[in-house]
Amino acid sequence: MQDLAFLPRLIEALGPDVVATEPDQVAPWLADWRGLYRGNAQAVVRPRSVDEVARCLALCQQAAVPVVPRGGNTGLCGGAAPDSSPANVVLSMDRMNAIRSIDTIANTLIAEAGCILGNLRRAAQEAHRLLPLSLAAEDSCQIGGNLATNAGGVNVVRYGMTRELVLGVEAVLPNGEIFHGLRALRKDNTGYDLKQLLIGSEGTLGVITAAALRLFPRTDARSVVLAAVASPLQALELFELLFAQCGARLQAFEFFTGDCVDLVLKHAEGVQEPFSQRYPAYVLVELADTTDEAALNVLLERVIGEALERELCLDAAVSASLSQLQSLWKLREEISEAQRADGPHLKHDVSLPIEQIPAFMVSMEARLKAISPSIRPFIFGHFGDGNLHYNLSRPAGAQRDWTAQHGKALTAEVLDEVARYGGSISAEHGIGQLKRDDFLRLKDPLELRMMRGIKQLLDPAGIMNPGKLL
Amino acid sequence: MQDLAFLPRLIEALGPDVVATEPDQVAPWLADWRGLYRGNAQAVVRPRSVDEVARCLALCQQAAVPVVPRGGNTGLCGGAAPDSSPANVVLSMDRMNAIRSIDTIANTLIAEAGCILGNLRRAAQEAHRLLPLSLAAEDSCQIGGNLATNAGGVNVVRYGMTRELVLGVEAVLPNGEIFHGLRALRKDNTGYDLKQLLIGSEGTLGVITAAALRLFPRTDARSVVLAAVASPLQALELFELLFAQCGARLQAFEFFTGDCVDLVLKHAEGVQEPFSQRYPAYVLVELADTTDEAALNVLLERVIGEALERELCLDAAVSASLSQLQSLWKLREEISEAQRADGPHLKHDVSLPIEQIPAFMVSMEARLKAISPSIRPFIFGHFGDGNLHYNLSRPAGAQRDWTAQHGKALTAEVLDEVARYGGSISAEHGIGQLKRDDFLRLKDPLELRMMRGIKQLLDPAGIMNPGKLL
Numbered sequence: 001m002q003d004l005a006f007l008p009r010l011i012e013a014l015g016p017d018v019v020a021t022e023p024d025q026v027a028p029w030l031a032d033w034r035g036l037y038r039g040n041a042q043a044v045v046r047p048r049s050v051d052e053v054a055r056c057l058a059l060c061q062q063a064a065v066p067v068v069p070r071g072g073n074t075g076l077c078g079g080a081a082p083d084s085s086p087a088n089v090v091l092s093m094d095r096m097n098a099i100r101s102i103d104t105i106a107n108t109l110i111a112e113a114g115c116i117l118g119n120l121r122r123a124a125q126e127a128h129r130l131l132p133l134s135l136a137a138e139d140s141c142q143i144g145g146n147l148a149t150n151a152g153g154v155n156v157v158r159y160g161m162t163r164e165l166v167l168g169v170e171a172v173l174p175n176g177e178i179f180h181g182l183r184a185l186r187k188d189n190t191g192y193d194l195k196q197l198l199i200g201s202e203g204t205l206g207v208i209t210a211a212a213l214r215l216f217p218r219t220d221a222r223s224v225v226l227a228a229v230a231s232p233l234q235a236l237e238l239f240e241l242l243f244a245q246c247g248a249r250l251q252a253f254e255f256f257t258g259d260c261v262d263l264v265l266k267h268a269e270g271v272q273e274p275f276s277q278r279y280p281a282y283v284l285v286e287l288a289d290t291t292d293e294a295a296l297n298v299l300l301e302r303v304i305g306e307a308l309e310r311e312l313c314l315d316a317a318v319s320a321s322l323s324q325l326q327s328l329w330k331l332r333e334e335i336s337e338a339q340r341a342d343g344p345h346l347k348h349d350v351s352l353p354i355e356q357i358p359a360f361m362v363s364m365e366a367r368l369k370a371i372s373p374s375i376r377p378f379i380f381g382h383f384g385d386g387n388l389h390y391n392l393s394r395p396a397g398a399q400r401d402w403t404a405q406h407g408k409a410l411t412a413e414v415l416d417e418v419a420r421y422g423g424s425i426s427a428e429h430g431i432g433q434l435k436r437d438d439f440l441r442l443k444d445p446l447e448l449r450m451m452r453g454i455k456q457l458l459d460p461a462g463i464m465n466p467g468k469l470l
Numbered sequence: 471m472q473d474l475a476f477l478p479r480l481i482e483a484l485g486p487d488v489v490a491t492e493p494d495q496v497a498p499w500l501a502d503w504r505g506l507y508r509g510n511a512q513a514v515v516r517p518r519s520v521d522e523v524a525r526c527l528a529l530c531q532q533a534a535v536p537v538v539p540r541g542g543n544t545g546l547c548g549g550a551a552p553d554s555s556p557a558n559v560v561l562s563m564d565r566m567n568a569i570r571s572i573d574t575i576a577n578t579l580i581a582e583a584g585c586i587l588g589n590l591r592r593a594a595q596e597a598h599r600l601l602p603l604s605l606a607a608e609d610s611c612q613i614g615g616n617l618a619t620n621a622g623g624v625n626v627v628r629y630g631m632t633r634e635l636v637l638g639v640e641a642v643l644p645n646g647e648i649f650h651g652l653r654a655l656r657k658d659n660t661g662y663d664l665k666q667l668l669i670g671s672e673g674t675l676g677v678i679t680a681a682a683l684r685l686f687p688r689t690d691a692r693s694v695v696l697a698a699v700a701s702p703l704q705a706l707e708l709f710e711l712l713f714a715q716c717g718a719r720l721q722a723f724e725f726f727t728g729d730c731v732d733l734v735l736k737h738a739e740g741v742q743e744p745f746s747q748r749y750p751a752y753v754l755v756e757l758a759d760t761t762d763e764a765a766l767n768v769l770l771e772r773v774i775g776e777a778l779e780r781e782l783c784l785d786a787a788v789s790a791s792l793s794q795l796q797s798l799w800k801l802r803e804e805i806s807e808a809q810r811a812d813g814p815h816l817k818h819d820v821s822l823p824i825e826q827i828p829a830f831m832v833s834m835e836a837r838l839k840a841i842s843p844s845i846r847p848f849i850f851g852h853f854g855d856g857n858l859h860y861n862l863s864r865p866a867g868a869q870r871d872w873t874a875q876h877g878k879a880l881t882a883e884v885l886d887e888v889a890r891y892g893g894s895i896s897a898e899h900g901i902g903q904l905k906r907d908d909f910l911r912l913k914d915p916l917e918l919r920m921m922r923g924i925k926q927l928l929d930p931a932g933i934m935n936p937g938k939l940l
Contacts, residue, residue: 105710105825106856128714150659161657164634177916186855187631187821188894189620189670190901190909191939192921196666200659217717240575244598247687247760248718290717295765351657355575385656386576424658431660439660446647451662453927458920469661 006063007043013055020044029090032081033073037433039082044090050170050178050209057207058176060089066466067091069203071145074137076347077432079149079202083467093144096209102127107215108167108184113144113208129215132159136336144208150200152428154252157384168212169195174459184212197454202430203465205458219251219288223296224325225304227313228279233358235283235383238312242285245303249296251288253384257281260335260380267338271330275315284332335380344403345393346410350418351427354386364417371413387427390414415442431469476533477513483525490514499560502551503543507903509552514560520640520648520679527677528646530559536936537561539673541615544607546817547902549619549672553937563614566679572597577685578637578654583614583678599685602629606806614678620670622898624722627854638682639665644929654682667924672900673935675928689721689758693766694795695774697783698749703828705753705853708782712755715773721758723854727751730805730850737808741800745785754802805850814873815863816881820888821897824856834887841883857897860884885912901939
């Protein structure tokens with residue numbers, strides 16, 4: 001039953017500047033950016049402070065109104081789009097976008113949830129420090145959303161996921177209480193680490209309003225090689241060699257198939273064929289260091305020389321300038337956009353025990369081709385973390401509604417195969433709406449029960465982001 | 471009310487080899503190693519498998535029997551010693567000491583909870599990998615205890631706390647259910663990260679039976695400098711310089727006062743006066759890398775040269791050989807033992823926002839000297855993490871029961887001052903029994919309520935490690 005006094009109370013508490021209710025004001029906040037999900041909402045709330053977030057949540061809980069927290073809306077699983085209930089309130093963090101502090105002695109950056117990741121990266125850079133979280137959507141996504149989904153990206157192999165970069169969190173719990181966990185201490189062993197529950201919870205336990213993040217020394221010395229490999233097995237052997245010999249300098253180890261290069265050369269501008277022939281697959285390796293680019297180049301050339309000699313790769317192109325480095329990276333960075341330009345496709349963000357990737361690639365392809373012989377897999381990802389974006393494009397000549405017709409069954413095939421290898425059905429994109437059924441089907445029943453217990457404990461009224469994750 | 475059928479049922483379920491009940495068998499398991507805490511127990515259980523742990527906990531929960539998990543008993547806060555209840559069961563993990571796997575491709579090590587940390591470090595070393603967790607008790611402590619207390623140590627500045635090294639956890643919940651979270655995936659964004667609750671929970675939520683740990687490339691190239699500094703402020707400036715210029719090579723940044731050196735030279739064997747004069751304080755810096763020790767030495771000498779020129783330190787001794795490196799480290803490593811030999815003292819393991827350390831050191835000493843003018847502080851610790859071991863020895867001529875008479879009041883002074891600076895009253899040692907009152911007094915009430923809610927959720931019968939932490 002709808003509480004008719006709720007909206008007037010909310011507007012009175014926060015003001016008409018913060019609460020928008022007109023249909024044309026609300027409409028832009030109802031869908032995810034890919035257009036896969038569209039829902040309803042009675043209002044969009046855009047608070048300017050943690051206190052306004054707290055007042056909003058307290059009123060929503062009292063009236064049992066569902067709350068959908070929203071960051072930059074760059075998620076791939078529909079986690080920030082409201083469901084069909086007309087009672088929803090979308091809570092956008094975009095106005096809470098202040099950097100509260102940058103400390104180059106403690107090496108911490110404290111930012112409000114609505115800060116754009118790219119802006120934080122540049123602010124750290126100007127302070128001669130590195131915020132290593134880096135991903136394709138960095139100039140649109142917000143740091144609060146990065147925490148809520150425990151975002152990954154290209155530098156995880158060296159610096160870890162978002163979780164590993166977080167020292168403290170400020171958040172508002174569903175009852176409007178403020179969780180003052182914005183400590184920037186490197187070490188604090190005083191009880192359960194509660195912020196870990198909020199990180200990766202996809203807005204289902206509360207609203208993250210600010211984060212204390214770790215900064216690192218700038219790694220301005222960079223050296224990149226594109227290595228051609230015959231197979232995922234060869235990529236794996238190359239990874240083992242680089243990991244042991246380059247240590248902490250190994251900043252990225254990205255994999256993509258020759259088919260991905262075809263796609264990029266067809267759809268993207270300003271990219272070049274990297275070698276005189278097409279190879280089955282490629283690995284893009286970046287080493288980075290605080291100092292001495294010449295030494296870094298020498299190291300990379302020596303290790304790649306050894307790899308060529310030991311037949312751990314087929315060919316290699318080392319960057320001799322910044323522009324070469326950037327054009328090698330472009331081959332990898334343009335894959336998603338090229339695939340979008342190519343037409344409808346299914347995305348699968350999965351991870352595997354890294355040594356299982358070669359076997360998985362063989363059995364997965366066989367399984368899919370048995371169902372759909374001309375299906376076109378485009379496989380790329382953060383190989384060094386065991387993370388593949390195992391994407392499937394519709395076969396040539398298939399109908400436009402191919403994803404609607406076959407998507408669910410093909411996705412189930414992929415995720416079941418991943419589970420069979422002990423992998424994860426979501427490496428870095430989360431669950432949201434997209435993977436919820438598969439998550440509930442495949443997750444260990446005890447873990448599901450524990451998660452539901454925690455959800456019930458922190459959000460007894462069940463107002464936080466309904467229909468997502470759990 | 472005691473359930474008289476409990477012990478026979480436990481022995482029937484696990485066998486007399488696993489369950490010891492004779493007073494002389496039980497006696498060695500009732501105290502912590504420092505002798506600060508001694509309690510009671512009706513039995514000691516030493517399971518050989520996760521299934522035996524599960525059967526034990528299920529029976530204990532049915533009979534409402536308290537369970538005290540025990541690792542290597544090297545904790546400093548009495549977390550593994552039973553309280554006074556004669557109903558306690560001590561659950562020792564020492565027989566579960568198998569390394570289940572070492573994988574040099576995935577770079578993971580899976581070990582049972584009872585494995586001695588030093589043995590795991592050596593096993594990794596033999597496999598040409600590094601397990602970076604390293605601390606004074608490493609040849610006695612068990613990895614399960616390291617996880618349960620989120621142990622720190624000397625390499626946190628580079629590799630993080632135990633929490634950051636853990637990929638997966640196997641555990642038994644208080645009702646005997648097995649938590650199958652022993653995944654070795656680098657990325658897994660499928661719901662709340664439940665293992666984070668068990669890490670650092672000090673045995674109050676369940677029993678960790680195995681862990682999947684991250685391995686790193688071996689860093690056999692090492693270079694060490696002992697720098698003399700005039701003050702903590704100078705140490706801070708030196709840290710800033712080294713952090714920015716040496717990047718990930720900065721493996722340790724340890725601080726100790728001149729008084730600590732006096733103590734070590736007095737009590738330890740085979741240590742030498744490092745300089746021709748005594749300085750107010752010292753910083754021990756270690757750089758480490760996978761390769762090229764010569765380049766590492768050049769880098770360290772260049773940066774220390776700059777520090778001397780810019781007056782960020784007073785003097786410096788660089789290790790020119792492994793034996794010199796080891797004797798420089800000995801000055802730091804022998805402090806705890808020298809202080810023990812020196813007599814009764816109070817230990818405080820605290821952390822601070824690193825840039826507050828200089829101000830804290832001044833105001834803390836003034837506060838203590840106002841109460842006890844001849845108190846002797848011996849301050850050392852992992853300065854790079856903001857972690858100080860702020861220890862207090864009794865004044866010359868004070869009575870032997872000085873710690874009993876003045877300990878509680880002095881400790882309250884130290885911890886209150888730490889809280890005033892936004893620090894943590896336990897950086898890496900945990901809460902246990904020792905800091906429980908201070909923890910309950912100083913922790914944010916909302917966080918305490920959340921922790922109690924989680925405790926109630928996972929351990930509704932309240933059998934796990936009563937009297938510790940919460």
